[in-house]
Amino acid sequence: MLRLSINRRLNVMMETLEKIEAQLQKSMPRFEWELRKPLIEKILKLKKEKNVVVLAHNYQVPEIFYGIADVTGDSLALARESVHRQHADAILFCGVHFMAETAKLFNPEKPVLIADMQAGCSLAESITGADVRALKAKYPGVPVVTYVNSSAEVKAESDICCTSGNALAVVQSLKSDKVIFLPDGFLASYVARQTEVEIISWEGTCVVHEEFTTDQVEAYRAQYPGLKVLAHPECHPDVQSAADLVGSTAQMSNFVAEQPAGAQVALITECSMSDNLALAHPHVELVRPCSMCPHMKKITLEKIITCLETFQPQIEIPQEVAYRAKRAVERMLEITAPKKVVSLPLAATV
Ligand code: 13P
Ligand code: SF4
Numbered sequence: 001m002l003r004l005s006i007n008r009r010l011n012v013m014m015e016t017l018e019k020i021e022a023q024l025q026k027s028m029p030r031f032e033w034e035l036r037k038p039l040i041e042k043i044l045k046l047k048k049e050k051n052v053v054v055l056a057h058n059y060q061v062p063e064i065f066y067g068i069a070d071v072t073g074d075s076l077a078l079a080r081e082s083v084h085r086q087h088a089d090a091i092l093f094c095g096v097h098f099m100a101e102t103a104k105l106f107n108p109e110k111p112v113l114i115a116d117m118q119a120g121c122s123l124a125e126s127i128t129g130a131d132v133r134a135l136k137a138k139y140p141g142v143p144v145v146t147y148v149n150s151s152a153e154v155k156a157e158s159d160i161c162c163t164s165g166n167a168l169a170v171v172q173s174l175k176s177d178k179v180i181f182l183p184d185g186f187l188a189s190y191v192a193r194q195t196e197v198e199i200i201s202w203e204g205t206c207v208v209h210e211e212f213t214t215d216q217v218e219a220y221r222a223q224y225p226g227l228k229v230l231a232h233p234e235c236h237p238d239v240q241s242a243a244d245l246v247g248s249t250a251q252m253s254n255f256v257a258e259q260p261a262g263a264q265v266a267l268i269t270e271c272s273m274s275d276n277l278a279l280a281h282p283h284v285e286l287v288r289p290c291s292m293c294p295h296m297k298k299i300t301l302e303k304i305i306t307c308l309e310t311f312q313p314q315i316e317i318p319q320e321v322a323y324r325a326k327r328a329v330e331r332m333l334e335i336t337a338p339k340k341v342v343s344l345p346l347a348a349t350v
Contacts, residue, residue, distance in 0.1 A: 017041060020067050027062045027279055039301040040067040046308040052113070053088035055081060055103065057095035058249040059270040059296040062279060064094050068304070074250035075099060075148050076163040076336070079329060082106050092308065096295045097315075098124045101152045104315040105326040112315040115303035119295045123149040123234075126204030127183040132157035135180050139200060144180045145170055146328065147187055149206075152317045154182070155325035164233050165248035166336040167191050171199070173335045186210070190233040190240055209234035211291045212268050217242040220287055224264045227287065230255055231268035239268060249273055259284045270296065 020040060025033055040063060047054060047068070055078050056069035065072055071081045078095070082103035085091055090111040093100035096119045104112040132144060132154055146158035147167070155161055162170035168191050171179055179197055181188040183204030192199040212235050221227055230252045231243035240246045245255055249269065256265055256277050266287040267274045274288040307313070317325070 016044065023066050023279060024062055026282075027275055036063050036067070036301060039305060042305055043068045043301065043308065046305065047092070050308060050311075051087075051089040052092050052308060053085055053090075054092045054094060055099075056093075057099060057296065058253065058276060059272050059293055060094045060276075060299060061272050061297070062275050063301060064299065064304070065272070065276045066279065068301075069094060074163065074165060074248045074253075075102075076165045076248065077250055078103070079106075079148065079163070080333060083333070085110070090311065092304065093315075094299050094304070095119070096121045096124075096293075098149055098151060100315045101317060101325075102148060102329060104317055105152065105322055105329060108319075108322060111311055113307050113311065114313060114315060115300065115307040116298040117313045119298040121149050121295055122207040123147065123184050123204045124151050124154075127154055127202055129153040129157050131202075132182065135182075135200070135202075139178070139180060142178050142180050142200065143174050143176050144182065145174070146182045147184050148329070148332075150183060152321050152325040155328045156321045157324075158182070158328045160331040160335075161328045162332055163248060165250055166332065167233070168194050169336055170332055171195055171197055184234055186236060186240075187233045189237045190246060193237075206234040208270050208291045208293045209268075210236060212236070212239050212289060214238045214242045216289055217266070217268065220266050220289070224266075224287060226264060228255075228259070228263065228265045229268060230265060235268055243268060253277060256281050256284055256286070272296070 054069045056065055056072045058074055078099060079102045083106045085107055090113060091103050091107060092113045093103050097114060098121055100112055100114040144158040146155055146161050148161050148163050160170055167187055171191050172195060177198060180200045181191060183202040185201050185203045188199050188201035209232055217229055217239060229243045230245045231239050233246050252267060259265060261283040264285045264287060268289060270293045271290040274286045278286050
């Protein structure tokens with residue numbers, strides 16, 4: 001009986017690997033797949049043995065996004081998903097540190113693993129809890145809205161969090177004529193342009209998105225007439241103005257999914273986003289200005305294996321910080337409607 005069930009599990013694993021292989025071969029030469037296949041196979045076995053669920057952000061490379069993740073999405077979807085992980089014994093977060101911290105806030109009793117603790121974020125690093133306390137002292141009574149791209153310590157000093165997908169809705173929900181909006185100055189100006197609320201901002205920037213320029217957008221438009229340009233709100237306001245749609249990674253995914261065959265779309269965001277969408281929607285031609293997030297790229301299959309074998313490193317948040325940070329994220333989840341998870345990678349069928 002036991003033997004049969006092990007055989008069945010192996011069969012399911014083989015079928016899954018074949019599906020992953022069929023998908024990923026389109027994005028890499030055969031020899032590269034042959035190198036990665038044993039690593040993916042090992043991770044699928046380890047996560048099953050140890051009952052680990054894998055959450056992966058849209059900026060993860062295809063072999064992680066399609067090869068091993070159970071749930072994928074933008075920061076908002078992943079924050080929501082991390083709340084419902086009761087059946088897993090541990091969570092492995094393939095993304096950056098602040099995202100894994102959010103998962104830990106909702107799963108304080110479970111190990112939350114990240115394959116590289118150095119996978120940070122320039123926005124999260126731009127501000128500290130002490131900076132927020134100083135702003136609150138300078139503007140007493142003004143509510144603090146903090147982008148989730150921030151440390152738990154900074155979230156703990158905030159009234160409510162937001163993501164790129166719901167920043168405007170969160171600001172407007174506060175019914176205040178003034179808010180402190182941290183730490184992304186460009187996301188703050190994106191919100192400010194759409195509301196009467198006075199926005200007091202911080203000068204944090206994303207090292208990936210600040211690289212893009214309007215010259216690039218114009219050059220693409222000249223080359224591809226009819227091109228649709230999608231930009232992340234972490235881009236410079238001029239780049240946002242030059243785009244047809246400004247939105248979170250999930251909003252960009254949804255836009256691409258709805259395009260007719262032959263449509264040409266430029267994604268002004270991190271490189272792997274285009275790679276993942278190109279595999280899911282081969283009917284759309286993706287024009288790919290590429291700026292790579294050095295933090296997201298710290299997560300590799302090799303490090304994931306070590307992490308699953310040792311159950312290290314794990315995210316830790318002091319209890320008192322965690323309690324207040326969780327409250328700020330919960331407030332955001334309460335005021336914004338649930339979003340569907342963008343895509344379900346093949347590994348989820350194991
Ligand atoms: P999203 O919430 O849109 O996925 O963005 C996260 C991020 O880090 C963008 O740089
Ligand atoms: Fe942070 Fe920018 Fe990387 Fe997103 S892309 S994780 S905002 S550095």
